[in-house]
Amino acid sequence: MKIAVCIKRVPDSEARIKIGSDGKEIDGSGVKFVLNPYDEYAVEEALKLKGAAGAGEVVAVSLGTDAAQETIRTALAMGADRGILLKADNAGVDPLPAARVLAAELGEGGYDLILLGKLAIDDYSQAVGTMVAELLNLPCVSAITHLDITDGKGKAEREIEGGVEVVEFELPAVLTAEKGLNEPRYPALRGIMLAKKKPLEVKDVTLDPGGLEVLKLALPAERKAGRIVGEGPEAVPALLDALRNEAKVL
Amino acid sequence: MYDIPYLTEEHHQVREIVRDFAEREVRPIARDHDLEAKFPWENVKKMGELGFMGAPWPARLGGAEMDYLSYIIVVEELAKVDASHAITVSAHTTLGTSPIMEFGSEEQQKRYVPLLASGQVLGGFGLTEADAGSDAGGTKTVAVEKGDHYVINGAKIFITHAGVGEIFVITARTDPKAKQRNRGITSFIVTKDTVDLEACQQLGVGHVPDLPKTPGVRAGKKEDKLGWRASDTRELILEDAEVPKENRLGELGKGFVNFLKTLDDGRIGVGALSLGLAEGALNECLSYTAERKQFGRYIASFQGVHFALADIATEIEAARHLVYYAAWLRQHDKPYKTEAAMAKLFASEVAMRATTKAVQLHGGYGYTTDYPVERMIRDAKVGEIGEGTSEIQRIVIARALLGDLVNVTGD
Numbered sequence: 001m002k003i004a005v006c007i008k009r010v011p012d013s014e015a016r017i018k019i020g021s022d023g024k025e026i027d028g029s030g031v032k033f034v035l036n037p038y039d040e041y042a043v044e045e046a047l048k049l050k051g052a053a054g055a056g057e058v059v060a061v062s063l064g065t066d067a068a069q070e071t072i073r074t075a076l077a078m079g080a081d082r083g084i085l086l087k088a089d090n091a092g093v094d095p096l097p098a099a100r101v102l103a104a105e106l107g108e109g110g111y112d113l114i115l116l117g118k119l120a121i122d123d124y125s126q127a128v129g130t131m132v133a134e135l136l137n138l139p140c141v142s143a144i145t146h147l148d149i150t151d152g153k154g155k156a157e158r159e160i161e162g163g164v165e166v167v168e169f170e171l172p173a174v175l176t177a178e179k180g181l182n183e184p185r186y187p188a189l190r191g192i193m194l195a196k197k198k199p200l201e202v203k204d205v206t207l208d209p210g211g212l213e214v215l216k217l218a219l220p221a222e223r224k225a226g227r228i229v230g231e232g233p234e235a236v237p238a239l240l241d242a243l244r245n246e247a248k249v250l
Numbered sequence: 251m252y253d254i255p256y257l258t259e260e261h262h263q264v265r266e267i268v269r270d271f272a273e274r275e276v277r278p279i280a281r282d283h284d285l286e287a288k289f290p291w292e293n294v295k296k297m298g299e300l301g302f303m304g305a306p307w308p309a310r311l312g313g314a315e316m317d318y319l320s321y322i323i324v325v326e327e328l329a330k331v332d333a334s335h336a337i338t339v340s341a342h343t344t345l346g347t348s349p350i351m352e353f354g355s356e357e358q359q360k361r362y363v364p365l366l367a368s369g370q371v372l373g374g375f376g377l378t379e380a381d382a383g384s385d386a387g388g389t390k391t392v393a394v395e396k397g398d399h400y401v402i403n404g405a406k407i408f409i410t411h412a413g414v415g416e417i418f419v420i421t422a423r424t425d426p427k428a429k430q431r432n433r434g435i436t437s438f439i440v441t442k443d444t445v446d447l448e449a450c451q452q453l454g455v456g457h458v459p460d461l462p463k464t465p466g467v468r469a470g471k472k473e474d475k476l477g478w479r480a481s482d483t484r485e486l487i488l489e490d491a492e493v494p495k496e497n498r499l500g501e502l503g504k505g506f507v508n509f510l511k512t513l514d515d516g517r518i519g520v521g522a523l524s525l526g527l528a529e530g531a532l533n534e535c536l537s538y539t540a541e542r543k544q545f546g547r548y549i550a551s552f553q554g555v556h557f558a559l560a561d562i563a564t565e566i567e568a569a570r571h572l573v574y575y576a577a578w579l580r581q582h583d584k585p586y587k588t589e590a591a592m593a594k595l596f597a598s599e600v601a602m603r604a605t606t607k608a609v610q611l612h613g614g615y616g617y618t619t620d621y622p623v624e625r626m627i628r629d630a631k632v633g634e635i636g637e638g639t640s641e642i643q644r645i646v647i648a649r650a651l652l653g654d655l656v657n658v659t660g661d
C-alpha cells in the first residue's frame with residue numbers, strides 16, 4: 001500500500017501570535033512552528049496501516065517554504081519513508097490554489113490512499129482535503145475517527161450530531177483525520193538520525209493567485225471573566241435572566 | 251527557540267521530542283510520584299522505547315546513536331518538569347552505562363550495554379560508602395581473588411537505582427597494601443534482581459531473567475529523602491559476593507582514576523539537571539506572577555518582581571553556557587574536567603537560588619504541594635551534594651588553578 005500524507009507547518013497552538021507590520025500576516029519571528037496536530041493523526045494512521053500491512057510506503061508531502069523541510073523531517077522521524085516539499089514562497093490562505101498544487105503532485109504518485117488532517121490550526125479553512133479529492137475525482141471521507149482497510153476496500157467512521165456515520169469506499173481515496181482517530185507516537189531519538197538519511201525531494205511550484213484576498217488580520221477580543229450568579233435552585237431565575245438579556249442566547 | 255552555537259538542528263529536534271514527552275507523560279504524574287516516593291516504571295519503559303535511556307550510545311549496542319549533547323538535552327528537558335525523571339536518565343546513562351562504554355572490553359559491552367541502552371534494565375554506580383563520601387578513595391569494600399573469581403565484601407550507600415536496577419559498576423580495594431591507597435582500587439560489574447520483580451514482569455521492563463545474577467549482591471533499605479523522591483536511592487550490599495574475573499572492569503588498580511573520569515561525565519549531567527530545574531522554576535514564576543493579583547494588579551507588574559525574574563533568567567543563561575560548553579568540550583575530546591566541575595557547581599547553586607526565589611514569588615501557595623515549585627526547591631538541594639559536593643567542585647577547580655600548590659602545607 002502506497003500512502004501519501006499531506007502535512008503543514010503551522011504555529012504552535014500555544015504560541016503568542018503577533019500581527020505583522022503589514023496587518024495581513026502574522027509575525028513569525030520568535031514563534032514556534034510545529035507539525036499541524038491534525039496532520040499528526042494522519043501520519044500516525046498511515047504508519048499504522050503500513051505497519052499492519054507489513055509493507056508499503058508512506059510519503060510525506062508538504063506545501064510551504066523551505067522551513068517546512070523541518071516539518072517533513074518530523075514526519076520522517078516518526079517513520080515516514082520519504083518526503084516531498086512543494087516549495088512556494090507564499091502558500092497564502094486560499095485553499096483552492098493549494099489544493100490544485102497538491103492534487104497535481106498526488107495525481108502522479110499512484111497512491112492507494114491520501115491522508116490529510118481535517119484542518120490546519122493556522123487558518124482553519126477545512127477545505128484542502130475535500131478539494132484535493134474533488135480535483136482528483138476520488139472518493140473522500142472527511143473528519144474520520146476510525147478507519148479499516150481490508151482487501152482494497154475502506155470503511156471509515158465519522159462523528160455526526162447524535163451518532164456515528166459509517167462510510168464504505170473504494171481505494172484509492174482521500175481521507176481527512178479528526179482528533180480521536182489515534183494517539184500519535186512520539187518520534188524516537190533514533191528516528192532523528194535515520195530521518196536525515198531518508199530522501200527529501202524539493203520541487204518548486206507556483207500557486208495561482210486564487211480568489212481570496214486577506215484585507216486585515218485582527219486578534220480576537222479578550223474574553224471577559226466569568227461571573228457566578230448564585231448557587232442552587234434560587235440562582236435559576238438570575239441565570240435565565242442573564243442568558244436572555246445579557247448573553248442573548250435564549 | 252534558542253539558537254546557541256553548540257547545538258544543531260538535530261539537537262533542537264531532540265529537545266522538541268523530550269519536551270513534548272515531559273509535558274504529556276511526566277507533568278501529570280510528577281506530584282503524586284514525589285509525594286508517594288514512587289518510582290515511575292511506566293515512564294521508564296516509554297523512555298526506553300524512545301531512546302532516552304541510551305541517547306549517546308551506538309545503535310549496534312542498542313543506543314539512539316545520538317551524541318553527548320543530545321543526552322544533556324534529554325536530562326535538561328526532563329528536569330524542567332521533574333528532576334526525579336531526569337536523575338533516573340542521568341544516573342543510568344553516565345553513572346551506570348558510561349563506565350562500561352568507556353572502560354569495558356568488547357565482550358562486556360556486548361553483554362551489558364544493549365540491555366542498558368535500550369532501557370530494558372536500569373544501571374547504577376556504587377562508589378560512596380559510609381566512610382567514603384567526598385573522600386571516595388577511602389573505600390573499605392574489599393575484593394579478594396579466589397580461583398576464577400573475586401569475593402567482594404562491603405556496603406555502598408546512597409546508590410541511585412540500587413533497588414530498581416540490575417546492573418552496577420562498583421569499586422573495591424584489590425590491593426590493601428598499595429603504597430598509594432588510590433592505586434589499590436579496582437572496578438567490577440555486578441548484577442542483582444530488581445526489587446520490583448512483580449511490577450517489572452507485568453510491565454515488561456526492568457528485569458532480564460537470563461542475565462546471570464551475582465550471588466551475594468542485594469539492595470538495602472530505601473532512603474526517605476528530601477527531594478528526588480521518585481528516584482530510587484538505597485544501600486547496595488555485597489556479602490561474600492562471587493564476581494567472576496571476567497567482570498573486572500578496566501585494569502587492576504585503575505578503579506580510582508577511572509571513576510574520576512566517570513564522575514566528570516556525571517557532573518555535566520547534574521549540571522544539565524540543575525539547569526533544567528532552574529528553567530522549570532522560572533517558567534512556573536512567569537505563569538504564576540501573570541495570574542496572581544494583589545493590590546488590584548498582577549504581581550508581574552511590580553518592579554520588585556521584575557528584578558527577581560530578571561536575576562533568575564540571567565543566572566540561567568550563564569549556567570546554560572557553562573553546561574553546554576562543558577558538554578561540547580567533552581564531545582570534541584578536549585579536556586573538560588575543570589569546566590565540568592564549574593558547570594555543576596554553578597548550575598546547581600543557580601538552581602537552588604532560582605527555586606528559592608520561585609517559592610518566594612509564589613508566596614504561601616508556593617509552600618504547598620499544590621504548586622510544583624514546592625517540589626522543585628526540595629529537588630534542587632541535592633544538586634549541590636551528589637556526584638561531589640559544591641566544596642569538592644571548588645577543590646577540583648582550585649587544583650586546576652594552583653596545581654601542586656594546593657597540597658603544599660608550608661611547614
Ligand SMILES: Cc1cc2nc3c(=O)[nH]c(=O)nc-3n(C[C@H](O)[C@H](O)[C@H](O)COP(=O)(O)OP(=O)(O)OC[C@H]3O[C@@H](n4cnc5c(N)ncnc54)[C@H](O)[C@@H]3O)c2cc1C
Nearest residue numbers: 375376377378383384408409410483635636637638639641
Ligand atoms: C540522592 C543521592 C543520590 C546519590 N547517588 C549516588 C550514586 O548513585 N552513587 C554513589 O556512589 N554515590 C551517590 N550519592 C552519594 C554522594 O555522591 C555523596 O553523598 C557525596 O559525594 C558526599 O559524600 P558524603 O555524603 O559522605 O558527605 P561528606 O563527604 O561527609 O561531606 C560532608 C560535608 O563536608 C564537606 N567536606 C568534605 N570534605 C571536605 C573538604 N576536603 N573540604 C571542604 N569541605 C569538605 C562536604 O562538602 C559536605 O559539606 C548520592 C547521594 C544522594 C544524596
